[in-house]
Amino acid sequence: MTAASSYRPPVEDYAFLFCEAFGADLLARSTGGAMTASDGTDVMAAAGGFAASVLAPLETVGDQVGARLVDGSVRLPDGFAEAYRQFVAAGWVTAEAPESAGGDGLPGVMHAALGEVWNASNAAFALCWALTQGQILALDAVASPEVRETYLTKLVSGRWTGTMNLTEPDAGTDLGAIRTTATPRGDGTWSIRGQKIFITWGDHDVAENIVHLVLARTPDAPEGARGLSLFVAPRILVNDDGTLGERNAITTVAIEHKLGIHGSPTCQLAYDDATGYLVGEVNGGLAGMFVMMNAERAAMAFQATGISDRAYQQACAYAAQRVQGPVIGRPAGAPIAEHPDVRRLLLSMSSRIFAMRALGVHVADLLDRAEADGTGPLGELFVPILKGWATEEALSITSDAIQVHGGMGFIEETGVAQHYRDARIMPIYEGTTAIQANDLVGRKVIRDEGATAGVLFQQMMGTAARLTESGDERAREVGARLAMAVGQAETATGKVVGFAASPRDAYAVSVPYLTLLGVLAGGWMHALAVQAALAHGTRSEVDAARLRSADFYTAHQLPRVQALAQTVAYGEIV
Numbered sequence: 001m002t003a004a005s006s007y008r009p010p011v012e013d014y015a016f017l018f019c020e021a022f023g024a025d026l027l028a029r030s031t032g033g034a035m036t037a038s039d040g041t042d043v044m045a046a047a048g049g050f051a052a053s054v055l056a057p058l059e060t061v062g063d064q065v066g067a068r069l070v071d072g073s074v075r076l077p078d079g080f081a082e083a084y085r086q087f088v089a090a091g092w093v094t095a096e097a098p099e100s101a102g103g104d105g106l107p108g109v110m111h112a113a114l115g116e117v118w119n120a121s122n123a124a125f126a127l128c129w130a131l132t133q134g135q136i137l138a139l140d141a142v143a144s145p146e147v148r149e150t151y152l153t154k155l156v157s158g159r160w161t162g163t164m165n166l167t168e169p170d171a172g173t174d175l176g177a178i179r180t181t182a183t184p185r186g187d188g189t190w191s192i193r194g195q196k197i198f199i200t201w202g203d204h205d206v207a208e209n210i211v212h213l214v215l216a217r218t219p220d221a222p223e224g225a226r227g228l229s230l231f232v233a234p235r236i237l238v239n240d241d242g243t244l245g246e247r248n249a250i251t252t253v254a255i256e257h258k259l260g261i262h263g264s265p266t267c268q269l270a271y272d273d274a275t276g277y278l279v280g281e282v283n284g285g286l287a288g289m290f291v292m293m294n295a296e297r298a299a300m301a302f303q304a305t306g307i308s309d310r311a312y313q314q315a316c317a318y319a320a321q322r323v324q325g326p327v328i329g330r331p332a333g334a335p336i337a338e339h340p341d342v343r344r345l346l347l348s349m350s351s352r353i354f355a356m357r358a359l360g361v362h363v364a365d366l367l368d369r370a371e372a373d374g375t376g377p378l379g380e381l382f383v384p385i386l387k388g389w390a391t392e393e394a395l396s397i398t399s400d401a402i403q404v405h406g407g408m409g410f411i412e413e414t415g416v417a418q419h420y421r422d423a424r425i426m427p428i429y430e431g432t433t434a435i436q437a438n439d440l441v442g443r444k445v446i447r448d449e450g451a452t453a454g455v456l457f458q459q460m461m462g463t464a465a466r467l468t469e470s471g472d473e474r475a476r477e478v479g480a481r482l483a484m485a486v487g488q489a490e491t492a493t494g495k496v497v498g499f500a501a502s503p504r505d506a507y508a509v510s511v512p513y514l515t516l517l518g519v520l521a522g523g524w525m526h527a528l529a530v531q532a533a534l535a536h537g538t539r540s541e542v543d544a545a546r547l548r549s550a551d552f553y554t555a556h557q558l559p560r561v562q563a564l565a566q567t568v569a570y571g572e573i574v
């Protein structure tokens, strides 16, 4: 079996993002001083150490042995249950859960940072964490006191894990087509019948119990998504005194054989008169499920950053030791990392990863401050951009990591191919890129006639202006490129808003438009980093690297905005 590659958590980058890049100590600002950027960096370093030493070594066995269905129950490879036990014992589940649910209430900015390290070290394992955290948020928002007492407390303690059950054979993107039924039994419980497919961590042996959050249709419910209600259905029923009782009537019919994330069991579950408990209002199920789905969308962006960084680290290590022929302009024996094109590949990867990481932190910060500072609409605008753009970028970044390895990248033993395979699902689950893009153009841009996007463009122009007025030539260049791209994005946004009366035009170009805004936001993140680096006065090596990365990104990535703006103007494909 391949040895798992080592993992170095990006603690310095997060320290910079927590307190410098955005001109404030984000943690102090969102916690009212209860926590500072320095505390956040300490937490991040501890999580990184745990991820590197406990989770990363299991990544290869997760891929090569994977989850298996044995006698009707899912078994994870050796080591997963023990890693989960340590994860819980170290307090990582409770740390992120909101205080209202009994957790430690780390702010969303920390969730972004931790989400990256869990996913970089072991994306299959991290899915269990992501789903449990998302379900905690949903139950905290809408569950009754009884459901909170019985289920939420156990989820927050990490003793039980959570899943989301939406998809059925005929209901993927279209949730309105869900056919699973829930019938009242008259004793406060509901009988759930139907088949759910693709349920991540739907069955496993790493925790005592599994709490399924299930969308189902009650008798006489209206057609479509308006007729969906939400239920919790535990794998093992819970007695009145809180102890575990009999198995619920939920059978693991099969687990999927997938392209990647083999360590994450993806289950087909049959509900055959299974016992469920209503969460929220009858026919109001989507509201609660959307709390979870929005959390998962952001979590998938952190997954994209994490998997990309792991692939990048592996590519760097390989390129630094592989020698192949003379390198133009370098002494004999220079490794391939010195070839101009390999440098291009590596800088392309690292500059995009920084853009994704920084945008993840910025969006989390906007959402953290939504109530206090009214930053909610900007945060909401960004969620589909972040999920759609970052997960698509991860496909290209992990592919570049293979390219750096040459033929060895295509060979499984190197281990880098796993990241490419693992990444491929990210633009599909939690709403495909098209669904993110349709949400963006329909609900976030056309609905307010581009007003929120306009606020964003103003902020970007402000950053660009500060750079173009700076005394540093490279920074001025970065600012000028950003300003030009913002102008192109404004034109594209005008086109999208102009498609209000012809939605087929808008939806035909929604993905290019989402990509445009993602690439642009990445450029803005680099510009902010340059601004913070310039403020240091004397330039350290790290500052110089930030400037080089921004210069590269704005020269190699930002020009895509112009091409995408032209595509957006094209409208429907006829």
Ligand SMILES: Cc1cc2nc3c(=O)[nH]c(=O)nc-3n(C[C@H](O)[C@H](O)[C@H](O)COP(=O)(O)OP(=O)(O)OC[C@H]3O[C@@H](n4cnc5c(N)ncnc54)[C@H](O)[C@@H]3O)c2cc1C
Residues within 6 Å of the ligand: 163, 164, 165, 166, 167, 171, 172, 173, 174, 197, 198, 199, 200, 201, 258, 266, 425, 428, 429, 430, 431, 432, 433, 434, 435, 438
């Ligand atoms: C590994 C894995 C894990 C998963 N985990 C879970 C889970 O834990 N819980 C769960 O409930 N589900 C889960 N899913 C299901 C996943 O969310 C769906 O696969 C996804 O939502 C897409 O649905 P679909 O596969 O039916 O594709 P379809 O909906 O059939 O889509 C096929 C294509 O059509 C496009 N399309 C469909 N509708 C539209 C539209 N309105 N506008 C534009 N384009 C459209 C899509 O973008 C896509 O390109 C998982 C899937 C996988 C593979």
